[in-house]
Amino acid sequence: MKIGDLARETGVSRRLLRYYEEQGLLRPRRLPNGYREYAEADVAGVRHIRAMLAAGLPTAVIARLLDCVHDDDSERMVPTGCPGMVTDLRHEQQRIADEIDRLRTSQEALDSLLTSALGGNADPRSEPAPNRSRGQIGLRS
DNA sequence: TTTCTCACA
DNA sequence: TGTGAGAA
Numbered sequence: 424m425k426i427g428d429l430a431r432e433t434g435v436s437r438r439l440l441r442y443y444e445e446q447g448l449l450r451p452r453r454l455p456n457g458y459r460e461y462a463e464a465d466v467a468g469v470r471h472i473r474a475m476l477a478a479g480l481p482t483a484v485i486a487r488l489l490d491c492v493h494d495d496d497s498e499r500m501v502p503t504g505c506p507g508m509v510t511d512l513r514h515e516q517q518r519i520a521d522e523i524d525r526l527r528t529s530q531e532a533l534d535s536l537l538t539s540a541l542g543g544n545a546d547p548r549s550e551p552a553p554n555r556s557r558g559q560i561g562l563r564s
Numbered sequence: 565t566t567t568c569t570c571a572c573a
Numbered sequence: 574t575g576t577g578a579g580a581a
Binding site: 436438439442446476481482 | 574575576577
Binding site for chain 2: 425426427437441456457458459
């Protein structure tokens with residue numbers, strides 16, 4: 424199938440499908456006219472890519488893990504297991520945990536600043552944010 | 565319709 | 574990570 428067909432079947436834009444190829448996530452063969460020719464299995468492949476991206480995995484890792492999963496009867500992505508797969512996933516798990524720690528530290532610093540700014544108000548996150556939308560888009564009439 | 569590339573958020 | 578535009 425051509426790129427437009429795959430885009431229609433998966434709901435992923437043609438532009439994004441080309442981007443996935445560029446990142447090594449899809450390997451369509453080429454027709455003599457240069458057009459990409461995708462296999463039926465690429466429909467599931469795109470679903471797997473979306474699922475892994477949603478799990479926070481970077482494309483470089485997804486490229487390695489893509490051959491380590493398959494679909495069960497109900498189109499659920501299940502790992503088949505590859506050497507290094509668990510290591511990769513654990514590493515990503517740790518990276519995300521570190522990122523959460525970093526964000527929590529930022530949040531605490533901002534909470535502290537806001538607490539000072541509000542003069543000791545109990546919960547710095549309870550104060551409504553200032554309304555910056557007035558006089559901007561969407562209000563013409 | 566599709567390709568590729570550059571620029572950008 | 575993902576998009577838009579432009580030229581072929």
